[in-house]
Amino acid sequence: MASLKDLRVRIGTVRNTRKITSAMKMVAGAKLRRAQEAAEAARPYAERMGRMLGSLAQSLKGQAGASPLMVGNGKDKVHLLVVATSDRGLCGSFNTALVRRARQLARRLAGEGKTVKFLIVGRKGRDQLRRDYGDAILETITDVGRRQVRFAEADAVAEKIAKLFREGAFDVCTLLYNRFKSAISIIPTEQQLIPFAAPASGEAGASPAAEGPRVSYEYEPDEGEILAALLPRNLSIQIFRALLESNASEHGARMTAMDNATRNASDMIGKLTLVYNRTRQAQITKELIEIISGAEAI
Amino acid sequence: MAADKVEFELVSPERLLLSAQVDMVVVPGAEGDFGVLPRHSPLISTLRPGVIRVFEGREVKQRIFVAGGFAEVTPERCTVLAEEAVPVGEIDAAKVDQQIKDLGEDLADAKTDEEKAVIARRIKVREAMKAAAA
Numbered sequence: 389m390a391s392l393k394d395l396r397v398r399i400g401t402v403r404n405t406r407k408i409t410s411a412m413k414m415v416a417g418a419k420l421r422r423a424q425e426a427a428e429a430a431r432p433y434a435e436r437m438g439r440m441l442g443s444l445a446q447s448l449k450g451q452a453g454a455s456p457l458m459v460g461n462g463k464d465k466v467h468l469l470v471v472a473t474s475d476r477g478l479c480g481s482f483n484t485a486l487v488r489r490a491r492q493l494a495r496r497l498a499g500e501g502k503t504v505k506f507l508i509v510g511r512k513g514r515d516q517l518r519r520d521y522g523d524a525i526l527e528t529i530t531d532v533g534r535r536q537v538r539f540a541e542a543d544a545v546a547e548k549i550a551k552l553f554r555e556g557a558f559d560v561c562t563l564l565y566n567r568f569k570s571a572i573s574i575i576p577t578e579q580q581l582i583p584f585a586a587p588a589s590g591e592a593g594a595s596p597a598a599e600g601p602r603v604s605y606e607y608e609p610d611e612g613e614i615l616a617a618l619l620p621r622n623l624s625i626q627i628f629r630a631l632l633e634s635n636a637s638e639h640g641a642r643m644t645a646m647d648n649a650t651r652n653a654s655d656m657i658g659k660l661t662l663v664y665n666r667t668r669q670a671q672i673t674k675e676l677i678e679i680i681s682g683a684e685a686i
Numbered sequence: 687m688a689a690d691k692v693e694f695e696l697v698s699p700e701r702l703l704l705s706a707q708v709d710m711v712v713v714p715g716a717e718g719d720f721g722v723l724p725r726h727s728p729l730i731s732t733l734r735p736g737v738i739r740v741f742e743g744r745e746v747k748q749r750i751f752v753a754g755g756f757a758e759v760t761p762e763r764c765t766v767l768a769e770e771a772v773p774v775g776e777i778d779a780a781k782v783d784q785q786i787k788d789l790g791e792d793l794a795d796a797k798t799d800e801e802k803a804v805i806a807r808r809i810k811v812r813e814a815m816k817a818a819a820a
Contacts, residue, residue: 443730
């Protein structure tokens with residue numbers, strides 16, 4: 389049995405741990421609120437962009453010579469998976485769940501005889517995927533959204549993807565990220581970026597049918613040119629949105645994880661204190677018995 | 687909604703910058719400035735770096751510099767998706783000058799044509815910004 393002193397030390401350690409986890413929980417909570425606000429503030433742009441793209445796509449439908457970003461390059465051989473993970477750990481299953489999803493997808497694609505390549509955002513995703521797919525990782529981008537996700541950062545990621553696409557490094561690009569539903573519920577999500585897949589109706593408010601009769605727009609300079617400018621922009625926006633969602637999810641996941649850790653530490657302190665008190669009493673009783681039996685012997 | 691007003695919205699990727707009922711906006715389109723009054727015909731246009739002017743009555747109420755983006759016009763509404771937007775009053779000429787100088791150095795360092803094109807575009811934006819402030 390552990391001595392009283394050992395027990396005291398252990399209780400002290402667990403108490404310190406609890407202090408740290410509860411502080412981390414508070415910090416994550418505050419950051420979560422900020423991240424959530426940022427995600428909401430970015431929504432109008434994405435919505436309007438979706439609306440414009442929707443009407444453009446409609447007016448260009450069936451025309452030849454559309455941008456490869458829109459219709460793809462006609463091949464389906466090499467897939468690029470963009471995985472948005474976090475730089476830091478201690479956030480529960482945030483990264484593991486997403487990486488598992490990426491692995492599943494990669495296995496499925498490999499089973500279909502396709503080549504899979506990775507572009508990873510965040511240190512943790514790289515660490516987890518490096519062992520199995522070390523050669524397939526084209527690039528890792530870290531330190532995104534350290535304080536807050538900036539549009540310029542998303543733009544840089546999008547630019548990298550667009551460049552790889554132009555160079556013919558891949559045919560289809562899929563983005564994997566954690567969608568934020570609430571602090572306790574995050575959903576690993578896949579989204580096809582290239583070729584451009586119109587968002588499912590109902591999402592991002594891009595339901596053209598709900599806006600009454602279609603208006604036919606004039607275009608200046610012309611459809612093709614606007615589309616050529618709009619599509620890379622849309623890529624950045626989609627990535628920006630995903631990064632914001634992922635950022636909010638990360639803080640949410642960390643908050644929940646740290647909440648659990650704090651609770652576990654409290655339980656542990658309770659149990660240890662019980663053992664400590666029992667041991668103390670047992671010792672007192674033992675000493676009393678020794679004194680009494682000593683006195684009786686005389 | 688008032689029939690003689692335009693619902694003007696200025697949005698940047700990071701947030702909604704301005705949403706107001708105005709009499710007229712003048713937007714720097716890629717092929718020339720255009721004014722948007724109520725009942726304007728539907729139009730989608732790209733923007734060049736320049737100044738958006740917001741009119742209340744006959745007065746220019748706000749001037750906002752945009753680095754580029756898109757505008758969507760419907761009979762009731764004018765939505766501008768801006769890449770970067772700064773109110774003209776807040777442009778710091780000295781800072782812009784410094785940026786132009788820095789970019790000039792970058793341009794000299796750039797190796798590929800692609801990089802050069804990107805930087806040259808940025809310089810153009812800054813120069814337009816400077817012109818807007820003047």
